[in-house]
Amino acid sequence: MYNQGIWDGFGHMGNSMMGGGHMFLILILIIAFLAFVFFKRNTNNCSKSKAEDVLEILKKRFANSEISEEEYLSKSKILKG
Numbered sequence: 001m002y003n004q005g006i007w008d009g010f011g012h013m014g015n016s017m018m019g020g021g022h023m024f025l026i027l028i029l030i031i032a033f034l035a036f037v038f039f040k041r042n043t044n045n046c047s048k049s050k051a052e053d054v055l056e057i058l059k060k061r062f063a064n065s066e067i068s069e070e071e072y073l074s075k076s077k078i079l080k081g
Contacts (some may be wrong), residue, residue: 055079058075058079
């Protein structure tokens with residue numbers, strides 16, 4: 001009877017630890033997903049700002065008559081997508 005009580009206790013403890021292990025895994029997956037979304041969003045913001053910077057340079061070159069209107073229009077069309 002004493003041994004039965006020990007095994008029942010370990011069985012119960014094992015089940016609760018197993019559930020805790022699954023919760024820990026789910027928590028890790030949620031954190032990984034949120035980190036991915038955060039870095040993906042920041043990467044998109046950086047690429048947009050770089051494209052805007054390039055357009056500013058293009059506008060300055062056109063204003064300084066370094067490039068023609070045709071060249072300006074074609075390059076800005078490419079950059080804007």
